[in-house]
Amino acid sequence: MAKQGNWLLKALEPDVRSRFTPRLRQVQLVRGELLLSPGETVSKVFFPEGALIGLISATAAGDTVQTAMVGWDGALGVFEACGTRQSAFMAEVQVEGAAWAMAATDYRLMYAASETLRTAVHKYVEILLTEARQFVACNALHSVEARLSRSVLEALDRSRDGRILPATQEVLAQMLGVQRTTVTAAIAQLQAVGAVRSTRGVLEVVDEAALEAAACCCRETLREARAEIYAADDEACDD
Numbered sequence: 001m002a003k004q005g006n007w008l009l010k011a012l013e014p015d016v017r018s019r020f021t022p023r024l025r026q027v028q029l030v031r032g033e034l035l036l037s038p039g040e041t042v043s044k045v046f047f048p049e050g051a052l053i054g055l056i057s058a059t060a061a062g063d064t065v066q067t068a069m070v071g072w073d074g075a076l077g078v079f080e081a082c083g084t085r086q087s088a089f090m091a092e093v094q095v096e097g098a099a100w101a102m103a104a105t106d107y108r109l110m111y112a113a114s115e116t117l118r119t120a121v122h123k124y125v126e127i128l129l130t131e132a133r134q135f136v137a138c139n140a141l142h143s144v145e146a147r148l149s150r151s152v153l154e155a156l157d158r159s160r161d162g163r164i165l166p167a168t169q170e171v172l173a174q175m176l177g178v179q180r181t182t183v184t185a186a187i188a189q190l191q192a193v194g195a196v197r198s199t200r201g202v203l204e205v206v207d208e209a210a211l212e213a214a215a216c217c218c219r220e221t222l223r224e225a226r227a228e229i230y231a232a233d234d235e236a237c238d239d
């Protein structure tokens with residue numbers, strides 16, 4: 001899929017798009033910006049184009065771990081705005097970039113008006129559930145180095161720059177749910193084989209093939225699963 005525009009917005013029929021485009025506001029999301037907190041009412045939904053948003057869950061003890069990433073192929077708040085209207089997680093910008101923002105009240109109207117948007121949102125639910133199941137298996141079965149490689153490649157897939165991930169080692173540790181020292185050791189291993197270069201707050205992919213070789217098979221499993229879901233969506237849209 002082309003990394004241009006936002007996949008869900010592109011699903012809109014032309015007449016719906018022209019009606020709702022004036023209600024979309026382009027915003028530049030800043031790294032570290034908190035877009036949602038647990039228990040907060042979802043007043044806006046976000047459709048990233050270049051920004052990458054991490055969904056973070058917390059334990060009662062206050063430990064946090066990232067449980068999903070939202071990029072150009074998804075949106076933030078699109079389920080909750082039509083359901084409980086409350087967020088159960090924290091949403092923080094991990095990679096700065098552009099996004100479209102819309103008031104939740106306008107989004108509900110747009111959702112009601114566009115069958116293809118509803119279909120795309122349902123497909124997006126399937127993608128997130130598929131990812132969540134795979135990540136449970138991945139966390140239980142695969143090494144930190146393999147999971148880090150897979151996570152970095154998936155983050156880059158979802159952001160505009162396919163080579164540089166502006167993420168600190170703290171953020172990478174939160175992505176994987178491990179200690180920072182564990183991430184430091186995994187990065188050192190990847191640097192030793194020439195796959196990445198880590199400087200202050202930035203991870204640069206030097207050799208993508210080497211990073212792909214280090215990544216666990218979940219990357220390919222998820223790539224195939226997403227492709228099947230996207231293709232099914234395209235067929236539905238062609239009806």
Ligand SMILES: [Zn+2]
Nearest residue numbers: 138142216218
């Ligand atoms: Zn895995």
